[in-house]
Amino acid sequence: MKAVKVKGLYFTYNGSDVLKGITLEVEEGEFVAILGPNGAGKSTLLKCIAGLLQCSGVEVLERSIQEYSRDELAKLLAYVPQRIIPGFMTVFDMVLLGRRPYMGLRPSRRDIEVVTSTLKKLDISHLALKHSNRLSGGELQKVSIARALAQEPKILLMDEPTNNLDLKSQLDVMEIAKNFVSSGGTSIIVMHDVNLALRFAERFIFMKNGEIVADGGKEILKPRLFEEVYGVKVVIHEVSGVPVVIPLHKHSLP
Numbered sequence: 001m002k003a004v005k006v007k008g009l010y011f012t013y014n015g016s017d018v019l020k021g022i023t024l025e026v027e028e029g030e031f032v033a034i035l036g037p038n039g040a041g042k043s044t045l046l047k048c049i050a051g052l053l054q055c056s057g058v059e060v061l062e063r064s065i066q067e068y069s070r071d072e073l074a075k076l077l078a079y080v081p082q083r084i085i086p087g088f089m090t091v092f093d094m095v096l097l098g099r100r101p102y103m104g105l106r107p108s109r110r111d112i113e114v115v116t117s118t119l120k121k122l123d124i125s126h127l128a129l130k131h132s133n134r135l136s137g138g139e140l141q142k143v144s145i146a147r148a149l150a151q152e153p154k155i156l157l158m159d160e161p162t163n164n165l166d167l168k169s170q171l172d173v174m175e176i177a178k179n180f181v182s183s184g185g186t187s188i189i190v191m192h193d194v195n196l197a198l199r200f201a202e203r204f205i206f207m208k209n210g211e212i213v214a215d216g217g218k219e220i221l222k223p224r225l226f227e228e229v230y231g232v233k234v235v236i237h238e239v240s241g242v243p244v245v246i247p248l249h250k251h252s253l254p
C-alpha cells in the first residue's frame with residue numbers, strides 16, 4: 001500500500017511558489033530522506049504531508065488527507081517539527097500528549113505503559129518528572145520524538161530531528177527511525193547531514209527551488225548531483241563499506 005502519495009502539489013506563501021508541482025509516492029516500509037539546500041521547500045512539503053498546511057493532492061494510506069479527522073490522522077501519522085516550544089509541564093506529560101487521540105478524559109493503563117516504554121526506548125526515563133522548560137536542546141528534541149512515537153503512528157515524519165543532538169544521540173535517533181521502519185512503519189525525514197542520511201535511509205529525494213531534482217537509492221549519489229543541487233564540489237569515498245560525501249575545500253563552482 002502507498003503510505004503517502006503527492007500529486008502535482010503546488011504551495012504558495014505570500015504569492016511566491018514554494019512547491020512547484022511535487023509528485024511523489026512512498027510505499028509502506030520505506031525509509032526516505034529528503035535533502036536539499038536551505039529554502040528548497042523541504043519543510044513545507046513535510047508540513048503538507050502532515051496535514052499542517054492546507055494543500056490539495058496529498059493522500060495518506062490511499063485516502064485524501066482531508067477525509068481524515070484530526071484524531072484519525074494522528075493515529076496514522078506523527079510529525080516531529082524542527083523545534084518545539086517547551087511548556088510548563090513535565091516530560092512525562094508532554095509525551096502523554098502523544099496519546100491524546102486515543103484518550104478519553106483520563107489516560108488508560110495502556111497510555112501510561114506506552115509513554116513509559118517510549119521514554120525508556122529513547123533513554124530519557126530519568127527526565128520523566130523534569131519540567132520541559134528546563135531541558136537542554138537535545139533533551140527537548142528527544143522528548144519531541146518520544147511524543148511522536150507515543151502516537152504509535154504508521155508513518156513518522158521528522159524535520160531535521162538530529163539537529164542539536166550529540167554524536168551518539170544522532171545515531172540513536174536514526175537507529176530509532178530505522179527500527180520503526182523495520183517493524184513495519186514508514187519514515188520520511190528531512191535532513192541536512194547527507195552522510196547520516198546515507199548510513200540509514202534507503203531512498204533519497206533531493207529538492208531545489210520547490211522541485212524534486214533527484215529521487216532514488218544510493219546509486220544516484222554522484223558528485224555531479226551535489227554540484228547541481230548545492231553548487232558544491234564533493235568527492236565520495238567508501239569507508240567501511242559506506243559511501244561518505246566529502247565537500248572539497250575549494251568547493252565553490254565557477
Ligand SMILES: Nc1ncnc2c1ncn2[C@@H]1O[C@H](COP(=O)(O)OP(=O)(O)OP(=O)(O)O)[C@@H](O)[C@H]1O
Nearest residue numbers: 013014018036037038039040041042043044045190
Ligand atoms: N510561514 C512562512 N511564510 C512565508 N514564507 C515562508 C514560510 N515558511 C517558509 N517560507 C519560505 O518558503 C521557502 C521554503 O521554506 P522551507 O522551510 O520549506 O525550506 P527548507 O528547504 O525546509 O529550508 P531549511 O533547510 O532552511 O529548513 C523559503 O523561501 C521560506 O522563506
